[in-house]
Amino acid sequence: MRYKTAPIAVAAITVTLLLVTGCGSAPTRNHSDARAQLDVDSGQIDLPLEAYAMSEQEITLVSEANALLVARCMDASGREFPRAFQDWESASVFPDRRYGLWVMAEAEANGYEVPPPADAERVSAMEEQFDDDWWESVDRCFADTELLPLMGVNTDPLVTSPVDEGMRESFESLLTAQTFTDARNDWRACVEAEGVSWDPDATVLVPQVPAPGEEHIRVATIDVSCKQNLNTVQRLADFETRQQLAFIDQREAELREYRAAVDEVLAKARSVIAEGGASS
Template sequence: MAAVSLAVLMAGCGQHESDGSQVVTAGGVTKAEAATPKVFTENWPSRVPSAGLTKGMALPLEQYMVSYADEIAVQRARDVAEIACMRRYGFVDWRTEDLGTSPPPADNASNMPRRYGLTVLAEAQEFGYRVPASGRDSTPPPEQDEPDAEKVWRGAEGSEKATSFKGRELPEGGCSGEVDRKVGSLDVELVEQLSAESFERSQQVPAVKAAMARWADCMNARGHDVKTVWDAGDLASANAPTASSKEISIATAEVECKEKTDLVKVWYTEESAIQKQLIASHTSLLDRAQKSSKSTLEAAPAVRP
């Protein structure tokens, strides 16, 4: 298998980076023992937007969503379990990527800072439609064409199931399967599906359509021929490495016209009402998913090498 194929298959997983020798650091810790996930927490998003037209806003469905910190906590547990499993089969230098190095602009899947397009005037004036960089460099695992590692990770060799490696029995589904059973995952499918539904439905509400029309009139008065906030981003053609003066002009007008017409406030109010209806008709399923995610989160800290 080509190296790039293995890299795709094992995206987010560790790699076997040396000949397996036990290198001891000055502190007396082996290199293998030191190969645990690193978590960086600087510049993580706040729970609710802290600036702009969505400052302090949180939609009803967000109470059922998991935070960025929750996602990192579970991924760290999965990485710990992965490293421990791969070590058992001789990959003593196996490691995973650093976590938290590229935090998103929003704390959860609602993406409130940009759910209704640009909302922070200062950012629009400086970055146009681009998301301000808030991350740091990570140390990615090296890419290698490692058939043995693939076999242990997947519990398969090509299209055939593999049950052992060098005389040792493999877990069902390899180390990947072991990680899934030991840590599990967060149950977010339903809440994210309902969030997408409310977003689509909200754009058809008469009050939102009227506010969008007022916003479009404001933009047109400034020389920008658009009908919706999504047209504005397309008009800016933000493909260059940095924002052009044209992009800055459109982005700035977008936010200023939203403030003038109360588009964001109207949109948020109408979508909140839709989400409350969705919660009322899906309460038991949302509660079940939230309970499942809570169990996964509570068990995550107990996962050790």
């Protein structure tokens, strides 16, 4: 779900978890009335399992700490690492497009494009001025520095966390459910009535997207307007919420253990940030 500036957002270390399993199945509660929380202002779809993983803000915190650790390594060889001292406070939360574009403010401003973080271009321009020796030093520091793991949703391609597992299961269940078929058919009829073609090859609800420009924005606003009028995202997220709550009932001990590991990493990240980066 999420665009982070590489390579800071790639953790070099993974956490090995002790999986706790019981002899029997945990009781499943009735979650038929459960609803997902949608935050239109931030463009976030809050699903229950995400509470056990790092949030976008927490991922940014750990990324900042990792950048400072690399900066210390670079400082030891007399080199700077500008990325560590970028404006982390202004780092925007990547919009959640689990089912496609759904926030009108995004559609009207950028369509399907995602603007880079506010400080990204300035930092990239600074780094492009450095020579090959600097880049070799960066590579060495990343290899030699013990970085903190990112434990968000699907942030480590080498490790599948219990959160990743549950998020994948609920999404796969949604795609085969009548709820999804009905929501997609309703949305498709709506956009086609406005002269917009849907993309049959897309997994989620995405139209045929034109090149950036006025038509691009027009299609995006029609797409989002249909989703809003049909309550599409709420319907889909509610289904996944109920699926995930049942998963949590079965795996709660394991998920709590994972969250405890997340909190340990966050405590270390805060300590690194409090200590600061390279010496002046």
